[in-house]
Amino acid sequence: xxxxxxxxxxxxxxxxxxxxxxxxxxxxxxxxxxxxxxxxxxxxxxxxxxxxxxxxxxxxxxxxxxxxxxxxxxxxxxxxxxxxxxxxxxxxxxxxxxxxxxxxxxxxxxxxxxxxxxxxxxxxxxxxxxxxxxxxxxxxxxxxxxxxxxxxxxxxxxxxxxxxxxxxxxxxxxxxxxxxxxxxxxxxxxxxxxxxxxxxxxxxxxxxxxxxxxxxxxxxxxxxxxxxxxxxxxxxxxxxxxxxxxxxxxxxxxxxxxxxxxxxxxxxxxxxxxxxxxxxxxxxxxxxxxxxxxxxxxxxxxxxxxxxx
Amino acid sequence: xxxxxxxxxxxxxxxxxxxxxxxxxxxxxxxxxxxxxxxxxxxxxxxxxxxxxxxxxxxxxxxxxxxxxxxxxxxxxxxxxxxxxxxxxxxxxxxxxxxxxxxxxxxxxxxxxxxxxxxxxxxxxxxxxxxxxxxxxxxxxxxxxxxxxxxxxxxxxxxxxxxxxxxxxxxxxxxxxxxxxxxxxxxxxxxxxxxxxxxxxxxxxxxxxxxxxxxxxxxxxxxxxxxxxxxxxxxxxxxxxxxxxxxxxxxxxxxxxxxxxxxxxxxxxxxxxxxxxxxxxxxxxxxxxxxxxxxxxxxxxxxxxxxxxxxxxxxxxxxxxxxxxxxxxxxxxxxxxxxxxxxxxxxxxxx
Amino acid sequence: xxxxxxxxxxxxxxxxxxxxxxxxxxxxxxxxxxxxxxxxxxxxxxxxxxxxxxxxxxxxxxxxxxxxxxxxxxxxxxxxxxxxxxxxxxxxxxxxxxxxxxxxxxxxxxxxxxxxxxxxxxxxxxxxxxxxxxxxxxxxxxxxxxxxxxxxxxxxxxxxxxxxxxxxxxxxxxxxxxxxxxxxxxxxxxxxxxxxxxxxxxxxxxxxxxxxxxxxxxxxxxxxxxxxxxxxxxxxxxxxxxxxxxxxxxxxxxxxxxxxxxxxxxxxxxxxxxxxxxxx
Ligand SMILES: Nc1ncnc2c1ncn2[C@@H]1O[C@H](COP(=O)(O)OP(=O)(O)O)[C@@H](O)[C@H]1O
Ligand SMILES: [Mg+2]
Numbered sequence: 001x002x003x004x005x006x007x008x009x010x011x012x013x014x015x016x017x018x019x020x021x022x023x024x025x026x027x028x029x030x031x032x033x034x035x036x037x038x039x040x041x042x043x044x045x046x047x048x049x050x051x052x053x054x055x056x057x058x059x060x061x062x063x064x065x066x067x068x069x070x071x072x073x074x075x076x077x078x079x080x081x082x083x084x085x086x087x088x089x090x091x092x093x094x095x096x097x098x099x100x101x102x103x104x105x106x107x108x109x110x111x112x113x114x115x116x117x118x119x120x121x122x123x124x125x126x127x128x129x130x131x132x133x134x135x136x137x138x139x140x141x142x143x144x145x146x147x148x149x150x151x152x153x154x155x156x157x158x159x160x161x162x163x164x165x166x167x168x169x170x171x172x173x174x175x176x177x178x179x180x181x182x183x184x185x186x187x188x189x190x191x192x193x194x195x196x197x198x199x200x201x202x203x204x205x206x207x208x209x210x211x212x213x214x215x216x217x218x219x220x221x222x223x224x225x226x227x228x229x230x231x232x233x234x235x236x237x238x239x240x241x242x243x244x245x246x247x248x249x250x251x252x253x254x255x256x257x258x259x260x261x262x263x264x265x266x267x268x269x270x271x272x273x274x275x276x277x278x279x280x281x282x283x284x285x286x287x288x289x290x291x292x293x294x295x296x297x298x299x300x301x302x303x304x305x306x307x308x309x
Numbered sequence: 310x311x312x313x314x315x316x317x318x319x320x321x322x323x324x325x326x327x328x329x330x331x332x333x334x335x336x337x338x339x340x341x342x343x344x345x346x347x348x349x350x351x352x353x354x355x356x357x358x359x360x361x362x363x364x365x366x367x368x369x370x371x372x373x374x375x376x377x378x379x380x381x382x383x384x385x386x387x388x389x390x391x392x393x394x395x396x397x398x399x400x401x402x403x404x405x406x407x408x409x410x411x412x413x414x415x416x417x418x419x420x421x422x423x424x425x426x427x428x429x430x431x432x433x434x435x436x437x438x439x440x441x442x443x444x445x446x447x448x449x450x451x452x453x454x455x456x457x458x459x460x461x462x463x464x465x466x467x468x469x470x471x472x473x474x475x476x477x478x479x480x481x482x483x484x485x486x487x488x489x490x491x492x493x494x495x496x497x498x499x500x501x502x503x504x505x506x507x508x509x510x511x512x513x514x515x516x517x518x519x520x521x522x523x524x525x526x527x528x529x530x531x532x533x534x535x536x537x538x539x540x541x542x543x544x545x546x547x548x549x550x551x552x553x554x555x556x557x558x559x560x561x562x563x564x565x566x567x568x569x570x571x572x573x574x575x576x577x578x579x580x581x582x583x584x585x586x587x588x589x590x591x592x593x594x595x596x597x598x599x600x601x602x603x604x605x606x607x608x609x610x611x612x613x614x615x616x617x618x619x620x621x622x623x624x625x626x627x628x629x630x631x632x633x634x635x636x637x638x639x640x641x642x643x644x645x646x647x648x649x650x651x652x653x654x655x656x657x658x659x660x
Numbered sequence: 661x662x663x664x665x666x667x668x669x670x671x672x673x674x675x676x677x678x679x680x681x682x683x684x685x686x687x688x689x690x691x692x693x694x695x696x697x698x699x700x701x702x703x704x705x706x707x708x709x710x711x712x713x714x715x716x717x718x719x720x721x722x723x724x725x726x727x728x729x730x731x732x733x734x735x736x737x738x739x740x741x742x743x744x745x746x747x748x749x750x751x752x753x754x755x756x757x758x759x760x761x762x763x764x765x766x767x768x769x770x771x772x773x774x775x776x777x778x779x780x781x782x783x784x785x786x787x788x789x790x791x792x793x794x795x796x797x798x799x800x801x802x803x804x805x806x807x808x809x810x811x812x813x814x815x816x817x818x819x820x821x822x823x824x825x826x827x828x829x830x831x832x833x834x835x836x837x838x839x840x841x842x843x844x845x846x847x848x849x850x851x852x853x854x855x856x857x858x859x860x861x862x863x864x865x866x867x868x869x870x871x872x873x874x875x876x877x878x879x880x881x882x883x884x885x886x887x888x889x890x891x892x893x894x895x896x897x898x899x900x901x902x903x904x905x906x907x908x909x910x911x912x913x914x915x916x917x918x919x920x921x922x923x924x925x926x927x928x929x930x931x932x933x934x935x936x937x938x939x940x
Contacts, residue, residue, distance in 0.1 A: 025843070026762035030770065033755040033814050040811030041777050044788035051787060102682075109678055120679060122923070124686045129922030131872030133890035134911050137897065138689045147696055147904050149709045183689065237778075244781040247874055251894065268783045269875055278787035285784035292779070361834050382840040394835035398853045408839035411849075455839070 051282035058276035071283040080259055080267065081284065085291075088263040090174055092243045095181040100235060102182065103189025108223075110190065111197045128187035136251035139180035143167050167253050170260035177249045177261060181242065189234070196230040197223070229303075236299045240292050264288040311372050311385075311462035311495050312337050313358065319366030320353055320519075327353055328519045331367070335497065340489050342498045342506040344542070345516035351499040354516075355465050358497060360384050371462070382411075387456035388465040391472065393448045395440040395455075402427070402436040405454045426454045430484075446477045453488070463495040470505065482508060503543055507531075515539045537655035540581045546612065549587075549623050553580040553650070560650060564619030566596045568645055572660030581649035584612070584626040588642050589633075595640025597623065604633050615639060690915070697721070697908035704904050720909035730910060732885055733892030737871060738917070740802050740888055744809040744870040745863045748817050751810070752862060753855070756821025757847065761830065774815040782812065783875065790879050800883045808880070809870045817862050824858025825851070864925035868918050889914055 027034075055067045075081050110121055127135070142148040144165055151163035166172040200223065208218045246265040249255065255262035255270055262270075264284060272281035318331040328350045335341050343351045356362040358369065360381035369376050376384055387408075395404050403410070405426060406419040427433045430450045440448060449469065456464055466485070470478045486509055489496055500506055506513050507527045515522040515530065515538070523535040527543075534540035540548050553560045555577040559569045562580065592598045599617035611631040617623045625641060633639065650659040696704070698716040724730045759767065789808060790799075798804040828851055836846035852859075874890040881887055887895070893914065896907055 023764060026758040026764045026767075029754040029758035032751045033818060034770070036751065036807075036811040036814060037774070037777060040789070040808055041785065044785035044792065045780065047788035047792075048784050056787070056791075102685075105678065106682055109675070109682070112675070114675065114679070120683065124682050126690065126919070126922065127686050129868060129918045130690070131868070131890065131914060131918055133872055133874045133893065134693075134914055135689075137893070137907070137911060138693050141696070141904070141908070142689060142692060145709075147704060147709070148692070149711075152709055183685065187686075240779055244783065246783060250875065265781055265783050268781070269786065272783075272787045272790070273875075273879055278791070281787050282784070285781055288781055289784060292781070296779070356834075359834075359838060361837065380842065381834075381837040382842065386838070388835070388838045390831050390835060392829060392831045394829065394831035396832060396835075396850055407836075411840040411845065455835075459839070 048282045052286045056278040084262045084264050084267045091263050094178045098182045099185040102186045106190035107193035125187040132247045135184045136248045140252045174261045177252050200226045232303050314370040317367035321365045338493045340496045340511045342510035343514045344506040349516045350519040385462045387461040389452050389469045391468040393452040408459045426457045430454050466498040537651045546584050548581045548583045577650045578653040579651045584624040586644045586647040587625040590640045590642040592640030597641040601637045697912045720905040724909045733889045737889035741867045741870040743806045745867040748810045748813045748866045749862045752817030752821045755818040759822040760825035777815045800886045813866045861925045864921040
């Protein structure tokens with residue numbers, strides 16, 4: 001800092017004390033946060049990456065030690081990994097697409113006037129308050145033909161040949177957790193998009209109306225361009241978040257049947273939790289991290305190219 | 310009460326210098342007004358005196374003691390903010406007594422002082438209200454009351470009246486003048502409004518771009534502005550400035566007119582003439598001839614915006630009514646002893 | 661703020677349909693949970709898929725509360741969530757205050773770091789955390805969960821608190837300091853009272869997050885008397901897999917604290933989520 005170098009003649013320690021306070025004081029307030037994050041997140045993160053180059057299995061503690069790239073070689077040859085990768089794509093983009101579409105619709109609806117709008121808003125946002133484990137259980141039950149109505153309805157409209165539990169069907173199982181995820185995530189998109197919508201100056205719409213624009217034209221010419229930057233960043237963050245989100249699948253299907261719902265993050269968890277094979281679990285996690293990193297870089301590059309802000 | 314002394318004060322944010330070489334001493338009980346266009350560093354200077362902003366360079370002395378590193382509460386200075394900064398969760402009485410509360414004064418002492426201050430400011434019936442239930446003028450009074458209750462060594466005001474409407478502004482301006490008279494306290498007052506500056510100040514500090522342009526009494530600034538900036542900033546309507554050049558001991562204007570000035574030093578670039586120092590005259594033996602563009606009849610005065618042949622626009626103010634209409638021909642003469650000459654850098658060069 | 665739409669009967673009808681669709685979609689699963697929880701045992705199989713059972717009972721709630729470990733789980737979860745919320749809010753308030761009120765070198769790096777922690781898969785550190793906690797002998801202890809949850813939630817909570825502090829004019833602090841407060845006194849006497857709603861909202865967010873966390877709890881807690889609610893409920897599911905009524909009753913009870921907080925924080929949702937902090 002230049003402030004220390006151009007001291008006036010006769011400068012003493014007292015001279016710098018106000019600066020000292022201004023420079024150091026913020027760190028006093030931030031220290032607990034920094035310490036905790038460093039100890040509980042960053043340090044384990046580094047340890048976790050190092051695990052991917054070791055054999056760490058709590059069931060076979062005798063075989064510890066550095067393993068070079070052998071975990072990665074195993075990963076490359078692991079059919080389950082590639083299947084999980086494919087499932088991750090279906091899970092993530094299936095969830096994001098419907099969450100976004102329904103969320104945008106809800107936000108547009110909430111941005112209009114109608115009687116009971118406040119109550120309606122509180123009610124439709126309610127799924128967001130339901131703990132994720134409960135969301136998973138509720139939807140697992142809804143898909144259960146014994147106590148849930150969904151299989152019966154699906155059979156009645158001819159989508160299923162008979163009322164059975166789709167969570168047990170390798171072809172369809174992944175759509176169970178995806179449905180639960182859509183239910184849980186629509187409020188989030190609606191809230192963020194609503195906030196963005198409300199920041200659009202209403203004079204713009206009035207001006208457009210005076211100029212004779214139809215509602216559809218206002219939407220495509222004003223609303224969407226205004227929302228675009230917000231949409232890009234929210235969708236990107238949400239995609240990453242959902243790709244990491246293992247709770248719903250783990251509780252509803254635990255990755256089964258026959259790994260048909262195993263995504264990378266649940267694969268990490270089951271490998272660590274059930275097999276206690278921390279080395280391999282960390283390897284999968286590092287792969288997931290790498291993929292997310294590439295994805296984020298790609299989205300940011302595309303955004304820079306197409307959204308002129 | 311307190312003397313303030315600023316020696317070579319400077320301020321930088323990172324590499325951006327916003328104040329430079331500020332030297333000023335404020336006598337005990339003096340009313341000093343800092344004026345200048347917005348962004349020139351007035352608030353920053355005031356906040357450095359208050360201790361809210363560290364001083365990058367130079368020294369601040371209060372009653373001869375170096376105070377650069379003292380915390381605001383150790384300087385015994387009160388400040389009135391432009392936004393008033395009333396505590397929204399405290400009623401008027403608690404707002405006003407908060408400083409005593411912090412210093413641990415006894416409750417009844419606090420109450421009597423607050424009551425006294427509230428009475429002088431006409432706030433006695435409002436002491437139990439929250440700030441959000443007050444009008445702008447009342448809030449302003451509470452902010453002043455908060456400062457008075459403390460009985461500080463010096464008062465700082467940062468554009469305290471700029472959020473009020475015109476009528477209230479005049480009223481509160483008088484109130485502040487009375488307050489200064491009654492308390493005899495040292496006051497430093499920031500404004501960008503020259504009327505406030507001229508009416509309140511013992512001395513005015515004119516600032517521009519982080520540099521002090523001139524320090525002086527209101528009349529000194531009006532009569533002998535140090536440079537073109539001060540000349541145009543002080544006085545209303547704004548001073549006319551005309552391009553000019555020196556010819557021997559005289560000054561030649563672009564319409565050919567010759568004006569003789571006393572005590573000229575160096576080459577002349579411009580002449581400054583206040584609108585009230587121009588007089589209407591017979592066009593045949595006038596310094597300027599031209600036609601009236603717009604004429605404003607204000608009752609007490611008449612403002613004439615004229616187009617002068619060979620020069621361009623010029624403004625004239627005449628006392629009382631003048632029977633002149635837009636389009637009329639007119640002639641104008643100058644009072645030479647009240648003309649200001651500036652060189653190419655804008656500095657004043659006549660005595 | 662709202663868009664004025666010209667009224668046409670077709671459009672109103674479409675809007676009504678949309679409103680109904682969203683309402684049903686949002687509420688039906690919750691309704692179903694409540695419905696099964698009040699269905700008597702003997703009716704579950706015969707009337708399980710009906711919209712409302714012929715008789716309703718609160719018996720399942722009684723059984724869950726008094727004949728299972730429900731109360732232990734509930735108490736553990738309440739302890740973990742409340743402690744996490746309190747500690748996190750305190751630390752995040754300090755951090756958010758620093759971000760809001762100071763310009764200092766390293767600020768941008770810190771902000772970037774906090775944002776980064778929101779991006780990487782938390783599961784990535786589940787193995788190292790397990791080993792560290794095990795090495796410290798803290799497996800099956802609630803404080804270890806509180807520590808981990810607190811760290812996880814600090815970044816988001818810090819940004820949230822920053823947005824609340826940003827909404828309080830800096831002049832107020834300056835005025836308080838002129839009135840004789842130290843910076844800390846100004847924070848305590850002037851700023852904090854004004855941030856109370858923000859503190860409440862942050863508490864609510866963190867409480868809900870901690871209340872529903874399950875994967876780390878599964879990993880770090882294996883003994884019955886230290887289980888948090890989600891973990892305990894999962895053991896219900898495997899143990900009493902036929903007793904639907906009881907499970908759903910437990911589920912309804914798990915919903916209550918979240919919903920209470922949700923009602924409280926509802927009006928801060930839009931405000932909080934737009935201020936740079938974007939997380940589920
Ligand atoms: N915290 C800051 N960081 C950087 N520049 C600042 C800061 N505060 C004020 N400035 C700059 O300092 C200059 C003076 O500001 P200020 O004292 O508020 O002006 P005034 O009160 O005369 O309108 C302005 O150009 C402003 O942009
Ligand atoms: Mg200012």
